[in-house]
Amino acid sequence: METIKISVIIPSYKPQNYLWECLESIQVQTMPQEEFEVILILNGCREPYSKAIESFISKHPAGNLTMLQTDIPGVSNARNMGIDNARGEFLTFIDDDDYISPTYLQELYNIAKDGITPVSNVIAFNHVTGQYETNYLTECYKHLYNKDKITIMQARSFMSVPVAKILSTNAIGIRRFDPEFKVGEDGLFMFQISNRIKILKAASPSCVYYRRNRDGSAINSLRPRGQRLKNNFKLMTNYTKYYLQDIRHYNIFFYISRLVAEMISMTFAVRGKIQQ
Known part of the structure; x- marks a missing residue:
């Protein structure tokens, strides 16, 4: 090809x-x-x-x-x-x-x-x-x-x-x-x-x-609160899975920033502010 x-x-x-x-x-x-x-x-x-x-x-x-x-x-x-x-x-x-x-x-x-x-x-x-x-x-x-x-x-x-x-x-x-x-x-x-x-x-x-x-x-x-929280948790799990597969080459600060972003999103969801 x-x-x-x-x-x-x-x-x-x-x-x-x-x-x-x-x-x-x-x-x-x-x-x-x-x-x-x-x-x-x-x-x-x-x-x-x-x-x-x-x-x-x-x-x-x-x-x-x-x-x-x-x-x-x-x-x-x-x-x-x-x-x-x-x-x-x-x-x-x-x-x-x-x-x-x-x-x-x-x-x-x-x-x-x-x-x-x-x-x-x-x-x-x-x-x-x-x-x-x-x-x-x-x-x-x-x-x-x-x-x-x-x-x-x-x-x-x-x-x-x-x-x-x-x-x-x-x-x-x-x-x-x-x-x-x-x-x-x-x-x-x-x-x-x-x-x-x-x-x-x-x-x-x-x-x-x-x-x-x-x-x-x-x-x-917009999505239901429970669905949003479940999605955030699964994303955090997957970020961690990929990071652990190649710790030497992934940027640890970037990895942490992804987790923090999901945690912030979860906080909005808990408060009823479903945002992107």
């Missing part, structure tokens, strides 16, 4: 018109289209979404966009399918309601070639008004920009999500997202591969991951 530079993995469930904005932003990348591929995984649904996506592909015959379909729902399963089918030297994840700036792939790849894990600027906006909104990744990026070498602890906000960066296929290896978790799976996956990530670097401000804030998205969904 021929290797290419980057595999773009997009999980999608019952996508709306925002998907076309996402795909269009990838089609106009400054990186030549033959140097990257796009894998769109339609999960837990079929029509009319499948036909609409096939129609888009037929109108953009670059040959680098592939759709996979599975009746199994869940973003973790979809992302894992994308990883399993990827041919890229590097992988990047994009949510189907987000989009990227034209130089996104090329700028990140230029940095990653030096053995550094690059992260992008992040701009969040309201789905209804289009207005920019405060985002923790945006604030983190402001502190990281212009630093030569960024540690995992300095970039721990970026290490809680798989988006806004490209990741080496070698760093991912056989590790995958855990479908057992509906919330917190992103942070757990990033922690798993963190033992192979030592240095990060911020790309220029023009390299942007645009993050759409939607009230109905999974990240904003």
Whole structure:
């Protein structure tokens, strides 16, 4: 199987018109289209979404966009399918309601070639008004920009999500997202591969991951208190399991920060403030 530079993995469930904005932003990348591929995984649904996506592909015959379909729902399963089918030297994840700036792939790849894990600027906006909104990744990026070498602890906000960066296929290896978790799976996956990530670097401000804030998205969904607490405890158990498997290479401070984050979340749950 021929290797290419980057595999773009997009999980999608019952996508709306925002998907076309996402795909269009990838089609106009400054990186030549033959140097990257796009894998769109339609999960837990079929029509009319499948036909609409096939129609888009037929109108953009670059040959680098592939759709996979599975009746199994869940973003973790979809992302894992994308990883399993990827041919890229590097992988990047994009949510189907987000989009990227034209130089996104090329700028990140230029940095990653030096053995550094690059992260992008992040701009969040309201789905209804289009207005920019405060985002923790945006604030983190402001502190990281212009630093030569960024540690995992300095970039721990970026290490809680798989988006806004490209990741080496070698760093991912056989590790995958855990479908057992509906919330917190992103942070757990990033922690798993963190033992192979030592240095990060911020790309220029023009390299942007645009993050759409939607009230109905999974990240904003409320869940029962008991379910939230159970999820927090299971995440803490898994963080500890992975850490103990490779104590020498995992960052102990990053591990502790993950546990503390779950404990804080549990405190909110106990108080009845169910938050992300």
